[in-house]
Amino acid sequence: MQFKGKIKSKMPQQGLSIFAVMTGLANEHGAINLSQGFPDFDCHPELVELVHKYMKEGHNQYAPMPGVPQLREALAAKMEQDYGMRYHPDTEITITSGATEALYAAITAIVQPGDEVIVFEPYYDVYVPVIRYSGGRPVFVKLTVPDYRVDWTEVQAKITPKTRAVILNNPHNPGTSVFTKEDIARLEEIVSGSDIILISDEVYEHIVFDKEAHHSLAAYPRLAERSMVISSFGKTFHTTGWKMGWCAAPEALTAELRKIHQFITYSVNTPIQHAFAEFLRRRELIDGLKDFYQKKRDFFVELLKATPFKIIPAQGTYFQLVDFSGVSDESEMDFVKRLTIDYGVAAIPLSAFYHNMNDHRIIRFCFAKKKETLEQAVERLCRI
Numbered sequence: 001m002q003f004k005g006k007i008k009s010k011m012p013q014q015g016l017s018i019f020a021v022m023t024g025l026a027n028e029h030g031a032i033n034l035s036q037g038f039p040d041f042d043c044h045p046e047l048v049e050l051v052h053k054y055m056k057e058g059h060n061q062y063a064p065m066p067g068v069p070q071l072r073e074a075l076a077a078k079m080e081q082d083y084g085m086r087y088h089p090d091t092e093i094t095i096t097s098g099a100t101e102a103l104y105a106a107i108t109a110i111v112q113p114g115d116e117v118i119v120f121e122p123y124y125d126v127y128v129p130v131i132r133y134s135g136g137r138p139v140f141v142k143l144t145v146p147d148y149r150v151d152w153t154e155v156q157a158k159i160t161p162k163t164r165a166v167i168l169n170n171p172h173n174p175g176t177s178v179f180t181k182e183d184i185a186r187l188e189e190i191v192s193g194s195d196i197i198l199i200s201d202e203v204y205e206h207i208v209f210d211k212e213a214h215h216s217l218a219a220y221p222r223l224a225e226r227s228m229v230i231s232s233f234g235k236t237f238h239t240t241g242w243k244m245g246w247c248a249a250p251e252a253l254t255a256e257l258r259k260i261h262q263f264i265t266y267s268v269n270t271p272i273q274h275a276f277a278e279f280l281r282r283r284e285l286i287d288g289l290k291d292f293y294q295k296k297r298d299f300f301v302e303l304l305k306a307t308p309f310k311i312i313p314a315q316g317t318y319f320q321l322v323d324f325s326g327v328s329d330e331s332e333m334d335f336v337k338r339l340t341i342d343y344g345v346a347a348i349p350l351s352a353f354y355h356n357m358n359d360h361r362i363i364r365f366c367f368a369k370k371k372e373t374l375e376q377a378v379e380r381l382c383r384i
């Protein structure tokens with residue numbers, strides 16, 4: 001069908017998300033897909049049973065706009081246990097359609113035309129288009145390469161009276177770094193006395209390795225009081241396709257977020273919310289996640305040692321970065337395309353997470369995969 005009218009795009013520069021591009025290419029060429037971040041193993045069968053149970057019990061109509069009360073209460077208890085901060089389930093926790101919707105609603109609620117928002121590069125792809133769509137201006141601070149740490153002196157220098165918010169992502173995708181206590185202390189120092197709001201994307205909160213710990217902004221009262229802390233059930237419970245997330249924030253910020261949320265989705269999937277409310281009691285599954293993914297990371301890293309790639313140590317998330325400069329001087333994008341088409345393994349180029357396509361010859365593999373998948377993928381990578 002042909003649309004004959006004129007369209008003035010609201011996002012004229014916006015192309016297709018790198019995740020759709022690379023998964024599309026992987027599927028087209030029958031490649032092993034280590035690009036987009038999702039497990040190739042199933043979630044816990046009891047979780048599926050619980051969703052089924054709540055469907056059969058008739059929980060099939062709209063949930064309350066902010067989310068099912070039992071789930072908000074369960075999350076308030078979880079956050080108190082994890083971070084020692086008590087969020088009020090009625091006024092400070094909102095259930096969203098994945099962390100993606102929470103991020104969209106938070107940025108849209110906070111950013112006004114002319115506002116500046118500090119964004120660390122490389123950045124998860126949602127932030128910048130939504131800031132621009134709201135009329136804001138992203139102010140970029142590059143993380144160090146290849147350890148992806150924040151230069152707080154540069155952050156301080158880039159704060160102006162127009163700075164409305166800072167978007168943080170910890171553990172960091174795609175950088176795989178995690179904040180230290182020193183990072184938190186510097187952040188506290190920098191925002192103290194200002195009106196800056198912190199939007200904290202913590203979807204990998206339970207996937208940190210070795211001696212690292214996750215420092216949620218929720219755990220630091222002077223930061224929590226100005227923060228919108230966002231997470232997702234998708235990463236923690238291997239259910240990325242269910243698109244279920246949440247935002248915890250002080251009442252006044254939550255009220256603004258909900259004004260947006262009510263017109264994006266109004267509310268999200270009812271039986272799944274009930275199922276998670278009950279399943280959150282399975283604390284051992286959350287506590288075991290670190291070990292589960294650390295084993296996968298270690299297994300994958302051992303295998304990768306047989307390839308010509310340089311391995312960049314990961315502190316968190318379920319991604320592994322490698323430097324391919326010893327193998328090719330192609331751009332990251334050309335290299336991942338060739339990897340997918342000629343060798344049958346898809347990855348993500350880090351340049352896709354920079355506003356000007358900075359290219360350090362570093363690519364990202366997702367290791368949230370079965371052992372066999374990782375073995376098969378590395379066998380193919382060894383042919384390079």
Ligand code: PMP
Binds near residue numbers: 234
């Ligand atoms: N933030 C980061 C850093 C992510 O990696 C992802 C992808 N899981 C999201 C947000 C989006 O999460 P969701 O799938 O729950 O929308």
Ligand code: GLN
Binds near residue numbers: 035173
């Ligand atoms: N968060 C996932 C990743 O980083 C992708 C999510 C998506 O496809 N939008 O790979």
